[in-house]
Amino acid sequence: MLSKKQAKMFFLGGTAVFFLIFIGMTVDTLVNGVPKYTHASQIDDQVRLGRHLWDSNNCMGCHTIMGEGAYYAPELTKVYERRGPEYIKTTFNFPGGWRPNGRNMVEYNFTEQEKEALVAFLKWVGESDLNGFPPKPSVQLNK
Amino acid sequence: MKFKSQKVAYYFFALSMLLLSLQIVYGFIMAFAHMGFDGLHEWIPFNAATATHKNLLVVWILSGFMGAGYFIIPDESDTELWSVPLALLQFYSFAIVGVIAVVGFHVGWFEGRKFLEIPRPLDYLVALNVILFLVILLMTMFKGKKRTTTAWVLTSGLVFAALLYLPGMIWFDNHTVDSFFRWWVVHLWVEGVWELIMGGILAYLLIKLTGVDREVIEKWLYVIVGLTFLSGILGTGHHYYFIGVPKYWLIVGGIFSALEPLAFLGMTLFAIQMYRKGNKKHPNKLAIYWTLSTAIVAFLGAGLLGLAHTLPGVNLYTHGTLVTAMHGHLAFWGAYASLVLAIISYSMPLMTGRKIYDNSIGHMAFWFSNIGMIGMTMAFAAAGVAQVYMERIVGLDFMQAQLEIEPHFFVLIIAATVFSIGITLFIINFIKFGVPVDEAIGEGEEFSALQTS
Ligand code: HEM
Ligand code: HEM
Ligand SMILES: [Fe+2]
Numbered sequence: 045m046l047s048k049k050q051a052k053m054f055f056l057g058g059t060a061v062f063f064l065i066f067i068g069m070t071v072d073t074l075v076n077g078v079p080k081y082t083h084a085s086q087i088d089d090q091v092r093l094g095r096h097l098w099d100s101n102n103c104m105g106c107h108t109i110m111g112e113g114a115y116y117a118p119e120l121t122k123v124y125e126r127r128g129p130e131y132i133k134t135t136f137n138f139p140g141g142w143r144p145n146g147r148n149m150v151e152y153n154f155t156e157q158e159k160e161a162l163v164a165f166l167k168w169v170g171e172s173d174l175n176g177f178p179p180k181p182s183v184q185l186n187k
Numbered sequence: 188m189k190f191k192s193q194k195v196a197y198y199f200f201a202l203s204m205l206l207l208s209l210q211i212v213y214g215f216i217m218a219f220a221h222m223g224f225d226g227l228h229e230w231i232p233f234n235a236a237t238a239t240h241k242n243l244l245v246v247w248i249l250s251g252f253m254g255a256g257y258f259i260i261p262d263e264s265d266t267e268l269w270s271v272p273l274a275l276l277q278f279y280s281f282a283i284v285g286v287i288a289v290v291g292f293h294v295g296w297f298e299g300r301k302f303l304e305i306p307r308p309l310d311y312l313v314a315l316n317v318i319l320f321l322v323i324l325l326m327t328m329f330k331g332k333k334r335t336t337t338a339w340v341l342t343s344g345l346v347f348a349a350l351l352y353l354p355g356m357i358w359f360d361n362h363t364v365d366s367f368f369r370w371w372v373v374h375l376w377v378e379g380v381w382e383l384i385m386g387g388i389l390a391y392l393l394i395k396l397t398g399v400d401r402e403v404i405e406k407w408l409y410v411i412v413g414l415t416f417l418s419g420i421l422g423t424g425h426h427y428y429f430i431g432v433p434k435y436w437l438i439v440g441g442i443f444s445a446l447e448p449l450a451f452l453g454m455t456l457f458a459i460q461m462y463r464k465g466n467k468k469h470p471n472k473l474a475i476y477w478t479l480s481t482a483i484v485a486f487l488g489a490g491l492l493g494l495a496h497t498l499p500g501v502n503l504y505t506h507g508t509l510v511t512a513m514h515g516h517l518a519f520w521g522a523y524a525s526l527v528l529a530i531i532s533y534s535m536p537l538m539t540g541r542k543i544y545d546n547s548i549g550h551m552a553f554w555f556s557n558i559g560m561i562g563m564t565m566a567f568a569a570a571g572v573a574q575v576y577m578e579r580i581v582g583l584d585f586m587q588a589q590l591e592i593e594p595h596f597f598v599l600i601i602a603a604t605v606f607s608i609g610i611t612l613f614i615i616n617f618i619k620f621g622v623p624v625d626e627a628i629g630e631g632e633e634f635s636a637l638q639t640s
Contacts, residue, residue, distance in 0.1 A: 046410070048336075048402060048406040051406045051407070051409035051410050051413070054409065054413045055410075055412055055413035059413070062416060062420045065421065066420045066421055066423070069435070072433075073367070073427075073432050073433060073436075074364065074367075078361060078367075078432060081363070081432060082361060082362075082431040087361060095362055098299060099298050100299070101234075101295070101299065102234045102297045102304060103234070103299055104234075104299040104300065105297075106232075106233050106234050106237070108507040110363075110430045110507075111506035111507030112507065113301060113507070115509050115512060115574075116237070117585075118585035119585065141228070144586070145586035145587075145589075145590065146586075147225070147589070150234070165362075169362065172363065172431040173431060174429045174430065175434055176429070176503060178507075179503050179504055181578075181579060181580055181581060182580055182582075183581050
């Protein structure tokens with residue numbers, strides 16, 4: 045039968061081995077993977093400001109991007125491709141809050157530059173290589 | 188209760204109960220909003236409600252863990268807590284930071300990073316606070332006469348939880364990198380180091396409640412936490428499938444996260460087996476119920492419902508839908524919420540001297556909350572599967588699909604009401620205990636004679 049000491053070795057040994065593998069994979073991902081998959085060279089001041097606005101207004105508290113966030117409002121990974129910049133910019137400062145289908149967005153007070161920045165950020169997100177996410181629907185009723 | 192200073196735990200447990208009640212209020216606000224009733228939008232928009240709901244959850248669970256630490260470590264180390272005034276200072280500062288964070292969410296002061304919405308300046312205060320907590324625990328252990336495996340597993344879980352909070356505080360220009368390290372906090376907490384905390388608390392409860400030999404329980408504790416890290420570390424990959432990182436995470440994350448349920452299955456078998464081997468003489472039936480249900484429901488919510496969407500081929504369709512909320516609720520409830528309720532049920536009679544062990548309010552609290560939560564899980568499941576089908580397979584527009592699934596949120600609200608009745612009853616019992624008293628010292632020590640060795 046397994047002794048307590050062996051059980052302890054299993055715990056410490058296993059943890060150490062898998063932790064090291066994890067660190068190795070992390071380094072490879074950050075050095076070789078992310079720059080290519082996310083076009084990191086295209087992250088300019090606009091995209092940076094856009095992300096700052098995205099974070100500080102907690103847009104993720106209603107929407108998802110890259111499938112992460114809350115499930116109250118649409119997935120925005122491909123919104124630039126789906127709606128285009130002008131439509132996106134209309135939603136922000138819409139009087140009373142944007143409300144096309146009965147769900148209310150917060151009414152913001154963004155400057156033109158801030159709107160452009162958010163659009164730039166969403167465009168950058170949409171151009172990242174996300175291993176096939178979001179999936180293409182097999183049946184397209186709307187189109 | 189063996190030592191006077193263990194009473195500090197009460198403050199943390201009381202804070203837990205308060206924040207849990209508030210968390211539920213925000214749950215209802217969101218459930219109504221999903222159903223189309225968003226009358227509070229102007230004052231509490233959905234993104235403020237969701238940040239509050241999730242952060243109150245994390246804070247009340249952490250508060251419960253801290254209370255558990257202050258109750259268990261003196262007992263296991265056989266000594267008074269190193270410093271009660273510092274523990275109280277830690278308590279009040281923790282509560283104050285929590286209040287500032289929650290109020291901040293309502294005036295739009297947050298950082299939209301799911302589960303880490305607390306703004307960075309407050310992060311530093313949280314970190315300081317947790318360091319103080321850990322220093323108090325470690326000093327207690329070092330001055331103690333005994334250092335048990337259970338105490339070590341619990342404490343190292345708490346130490347690593349603190350360390351893992353740090354990568355989540357760094358700013359990265361690239362959203363993908365930010366997300367990558369956010370999961371070091373969120374995933375490596377719930378599917379890593381928090382399981383050490385869970386294993387430690389469960390082992391303590393089982394030793395006390397079943398009387399089974401400590402050596403046997405602690406051996407299996409090592410095996411379980413060994414399985415946790417063996418699968419859980421690389422299992423982080425299941426959050427990396429679609430965020431802009433290389434494809435090898437699909438394979439590695441898929442394989443290792445599919446092994447994660449083994450650790451939870453281990454906890455279930457462990458608890459049931461020890462209960463069956465034990466002498467069943469302990470009078471605190473409610474604590475036994477909560478201890479066993481933690482081990483069982485954690486496997487259902489985290490293990491089975493996690494497995495349900497963890498393979499990349501499935502996750503491509505369910506990622507970012509209400510299917511995730513289905514799993515999130517039962518997993519957090521089973522593994523961590525129930526665990527905190529278990530240690531509260533065990534420790535309150537010992538701290539207050541009032542023998543509320545087996546009353547009908549306590550049993551009703553147990554059944555209402557568990558059945559209510561399972562109902563909520565089913566409502567989220569129905570809504571989520573329908574959403575996946577309409578939005579991801581058939582290609583309906585997001586909002587069109589959402590309008591179709593509104594009825595499921597009605598069911599959610601019914602189930603949530605049952606759940607809330609259970610929690611209310613639990614809190615009524617909690618209040619009936621009153622506050623800890625020094626006369627309770629020595630309370631429960633007669634049960635140590637029940638230990639089989
Ligand atoms: C009356 C009780 C509750 C109700 C009505 C409720 C409702 C909700 C709703 C509507 C959401 C938002 C989903 C979205 O993003 O659109 C949510 C999120 C969440 N709730 Fe609750 N909740 C309740 C209690 C709880 C409890 C007790 C826990 C933990 C044990 C919990 C844990 C969570 C978690 C982890 C999330 C985030 C899930 C995710 O984004 O995947 N909730 N809840
Ligand atoms: C007690 C342990 C666990 C808790 C508290 C928990 C909780 C959660 C929560 C709250 C989320 C939503 C995260 C977010 O989107 O921000 C999540 C996601 C997920 N969990 Fe768990 N979980 C646990 C264990 C597991 C296990 C053991 C598995 C696998 C077998 C698993 C598989 C997943 C998957 C695949 C997702 C990603 C969903 C997506 O975004 O596509 N979880 N979990
Ligand atoms: Fe995970």
